[in-house]
Amino acid sequence: MKKLWIIGLIAILLMPLKVDAAAYDPQTATENDKTLDLQFYSEKPDIGFYLNSAASYILETTPNPGFGTIQGEWSVFSLLRGMYTGAHYIELIPEQYFENYVKKVEQRVYELDGNLDRNKSTEWSRTILSLTALGQDIKNVSGYNFIEKLSESYKFSYRQGINGPIWEIIAMNTGNYQFLKDASNEDQNSFTKMIDYILSKEITQVNGNVGGWALSGKLPDPDITGMALQALAPYYLDRTLYESLEPDQSYETLANAVERAIAILADIQDENGGFRSWGTLNSESTAQVIVALTSLQIDPLSDAVKLPTINRTVSFVKQGQVRDGVWTNNMIDALLSFYALNSGTDIGVGGFKHVTTGDDGGGGAGTIVNAMATDQALYALIAYDRFLQKQLPLYRMMDMQNGEYKTMKAQQVALTYVYADGKIEEQWYAPYEKVKLADAKGWKKSPFAETVYNTQTAFVMPRESIMLYEQSSIISESADVYEGRIIQDNVKPWTVTFSDTLADNADNKKAFTIRDHQGLALPVDIVIDDKKVHIKPQFTYVENQRYTVEVDATVTNKDGRLVLKGAKMPFVYQP
Numbered sequence: 001m002k003k004l005w006i007i008g009l010i011a012i013l014l015m016p017l018k019v020d021a022a023a024y025d026p027q028t029a030t031e032n033d034k035t036l037d038l039q040f041y042s043e044k045p046d047i048g049f050y051l052n053s054a055a056s057y058i059l060e061t062t063p064n065p066g067f068g069t070i071q072g073e074w075s076v077f078s079l080l081r082g083m084y085t086g087a088h089y090i091e092l093i094p095e096q097y098f099e100n101y102v103k104k105v106e107q108r109v110y111e112l113d114g115n116l117d118r119n120k121s122t123e124w125s126r127t128i129l130s131l132t133a134l135g136q137d138i139k140n141v142s143g144y145n146f147i148e149k150l151s152e153s154y155k156f157s158y159r160q161g162i163n164g165p166i167w168e169i170i171a172m173n174t175g176n177y178q179f180l181k182d183a184s185n186e187d188q189n190s191f192t193k194m195i196d197y198i199l200s201k202e203i204t205q206v207n208g209n210v211g212g213w214a215l216s217g218k219l220p221d222p223d224i225t226g227m228a229l230q231a232l233a234p235y236y237l238d239r240t241l242y243e244s245l246e247p248d249q250s251y252e253t254l255a256n257a258v259e260r261a262i263a264i265l266a267d268i269q270d271e272n273g274g275f276r277s278w279g280t281l282n283s284e285s286t287a288q289v290i291v292a293l294t295s296l297q298i299d300p301l302s303d304a305v306k307l308p309t310i311n312r313t314v315s316f317v318k319q320g321q322v323r324d325g326v327w328t329n330n331m332i333d334a335l336l337s338f339y340a341l342n343s344g345t346d347i348g349v350g351g352f353k354h355v356t357t358g359d360d361g362g363g364g365a366g367t368i369v370n371a372m373a374t375d376q377a378l379y380a381l382i383a384y385d386r387f388l389q390k391q392l393p394l395y396r397m398m399d400m401q402n403g404e405y406k407t408m409k410a411q412q413v414a415l416t417y418v419y420a421d422g423k424i425e426e427q428w429y430a431p432y433e434k435v436k437l438a439d440a441k442g443w444k445k446s447p448f449a450e451t452v453y454n455t456q457t458a459f460v461m462p463r464e465s466i467m468l469y470e471q472s473s474i475i476s477e478s479a480d481v482y483e484g485r486i487i488q489d490n491v492k493p494w495t496v497t498f499s500d501t502l503a504d505n506a507d508n509k510k511a512f513t514i515r516d517h518q519g520l521a522l523p524v525d526i527v528i529d530d531k532k533v534h535i536k537p538q539f540t541y542v543e544n545q546r547y548t549v550e551v552d553a554t555v556t557n558k559d560g561r562l563v564l565k566g567a568k569m570p571f572v573y574q575p
Helices: 047-061 073-081 088-092 097-111 122-133 146-151 154-160 163-173 191-200 222-237 239-244 251-268 283-295 331-336 371-388 506-510
Strands: 275-277 280-282 305-307 312-314 317-323 326-330 413-418 424-429 434-436 458-460 466-470 485-487 494-497 512-515 524-529 532-537 546-551 567-573
Touching: 047 073, 047 088, 047 331, 047 371, 073 097, 073 122, 073 371, 097 122, 122 146, 122 163, 146 163, 154 163, 154 191, 163 191, 163 222, 191 222, 191 251, 222 239, 222 251, 222 275, 222 283, 239 251, 251 275, 251 283, 251 305, 251 312, 275 283, 280 283, 283 331, 283 371, 326 331, 331 371, 494 546, 506 512, 506 524, 512 524, 512 532
Parallel strands: 413 466, 485 567
Antiparallel strands: 275 280, 305 312, 317 326, 413 424, 434 458, 494 532, 512 546, 524 532, 546 567
C-alpha cells in the first residue's frame, strides 16, 4: 500500500520522557530513575516502542534459538506474532533465523525419538505454538505426529496437573487442530475431557469464595488463572463452538467459572495495577492477566467490565500506587514499569525484569533483566496491541498457517525535513527505528511547537509519516515572538503535493482554505491538478499578520479513499 503524505502541513508533538514506566511522577521519583536519551512522537512512548525494544533485545540476546523454554519456542513465537506491526525489529532478523530454528527442533525431536518428555505434555504444546506460527506441519515433525501424541492419552495430559490440559487446549486451538478419535481407546484425549478437568479444579477458598485456579492450595494464582482463561476464552465467547463439543458441563457452568475468575482477578489486583504470585509483585503474573483479558475481548484498561452471568461489574483500573518511584494504576503501565532501561547494547533496546526491587520471591531472577520475563512481557504487549488493532488474538494463528511471516516486512514511514529556505528533504524509516536528526539550526515539530531538537538528536520514529521544520523566528511589531514560515510575496499561492492522484471534485476543493489570525476563511481559488492542489489567494496579505493554510480530513484520492487526517501550516507575510 502506498504511504500518502503531504508537504509542509503535518503537525506532531515531540517531547523527552522518562520511560521507566508510562506514568512517571517526578514528585515521587527516586535516584534510581534514569532518563532514556530518546525523544518521541507523542508525550510518551506508546506500547509499540516497548514491543519493538523487547523484540530487538531478544534478537540481540538470542541469535540462535533452539528447542527449549528459555531462548527457544517462546522467543520465536513472540517475534513471529509481533511481525504484523511492521516494526523496525523485523529488519534485524537474520536471514534463515527461523529456518535454522526449525532444523534444531527437528533434530531434537529425531534424537528423542519423538518422546519429548515422559511427564510433560507442555513440551509438545509449546512447540506447536512456535511451529504453527511458522506455518509448519505439526503432523510431521521429523516423522512424528504431534496431534497423535496429544490425542492418545488423557491421563498423560494431566500429569502436570491443570497446566497440561490448559496448554494442550491453547496449542490445539492455534490452528483449529482436532484431536484424533479412537473409540477403542478408553484413555483417548479430547477437548471436552480437558475442559471438564479445568472446571473441576476451580478453587473454593478458605473464606468460601469460589473462583480462579492455582497449581495447588486454596488461593487463586493470577498466572494459572490467567492461563486457564486463555484456554477457555474461545468457548466462553462462542456458545455454539462449546456446545458442538457435546460437553458434559453446560455452557452456563463454563460461563460462571470464567466470570468468577475474571472477578477474582479484579479482586486480587494490586493498587498499582499489577499482580502478585506467591506474595511478590512481578511482570510475568501481570503479563498473563493481560493475555487472558485480551483473549476474552476485554480491555485491560476497562473500569467497568460487565459479567452478566454472575451479575457483577468489575474494574481493572485501581486507585493508583507508587512503587519504586513510579505511580501506576493499571496493568499495562504496571507491566511497563518492569522495563529494563538500557539493558541492550543500544538505547531503545531493552528487556524486562521479573521484579523491580527487593525480594524476587525466591525465583533467583532478581532485579536484572531475564529471558522469561522478557518473552512474557513481549507477547503480552503484542496481545494488547492486537486487541487495539483488531487483529486475531495472540493464540489464534489462522493468519500464520501458510508461512505468512515470510511476506511480513517492516513498514516504511516518511520523515520529511522542511528547511527554513524552503528546501524539502524526505527520508524513509521503519516504525520505532532510531534516527539521528539532520543538520539544522534546530528542528521543530511544527512552526508552533515549543520543543526544539538539535542536530543529531536521537529520535524514535512513530508509526506514521511526520514532518519536522527547521527552527526560524521573527519579532512582529507587537514584539510577540512568532515561530513559523516567512514569505515575501503578498499574493503568494500555495501548492500542496500528495503521493496519489486526487479526485477533482467540489468536496475536495472545499477542504482547502487560507484563514487569517482570527480563524476566518478568506477567498481563494482552488485548482486540483493530478497529485497537486494549487491554492491561489483572492486577496493580499497584510504585513506581519499570521495566516494558516488548512486542509481538513475529507480529502480523497481518485478511488474515493481518504488520504489525510487533516493538517495546518501557518505563515507570516513580511516583505
